[in-house]
Amino acid sequence: MTLTVHSPHLPAAAGPSPLRRSAEALESAFLAEMLKSAGVFRPSDTIGGGEGEAQFVSFLADSHARAMVARGGIGLADSIEGALIARQGGQA
Numbered sequence: 369m370t371l372t373v374h375s376p377h378l379p380a381a382a383g384p385s386p387l388r389r390s391a392e393a394l395e396s397a398f399l400a401e402m403l404k405s406a407g408v409f410r411p412s413d414t415i416g417g418g419e420g421e422a423q424f425v426s427f428l429a430d431s432h433a434r435a436m437v438a439r440g441g442i443g444l445a446d447s448i449e450g451a452l453i454a455r456q457g458g459q460a
Contacts, residue, residue, distance in 0.1 A: 399433035
């Protein structure tokens with residue numbers, strides 16, 4: 369059983385900043401390209417899904433990359449966000 373308490377005295381949790389979302393999007397794109405490059409989702413020759421399978425491999429790679437980033441990724445978004453914040457003079 370989950371109990372959620374909403375209090376008017378507590379500030380609402382803010383979502384990630386636009387800078388953080390951009391850093392995560394870049395990490396997701398990077399991971400998707402690495403997964404495609406490594407051939408992780410290469411169609412097998414034994415089952416043969418045809419052209420349809422080959423066309424949707426990029427969607428599968430993108431989806432897996434977004435899921436990886438949502439679970440912490442490889443830390444690339446943290447590095448990108450830190451570098452961008454430093455470049456802005458320390459202001460998020």
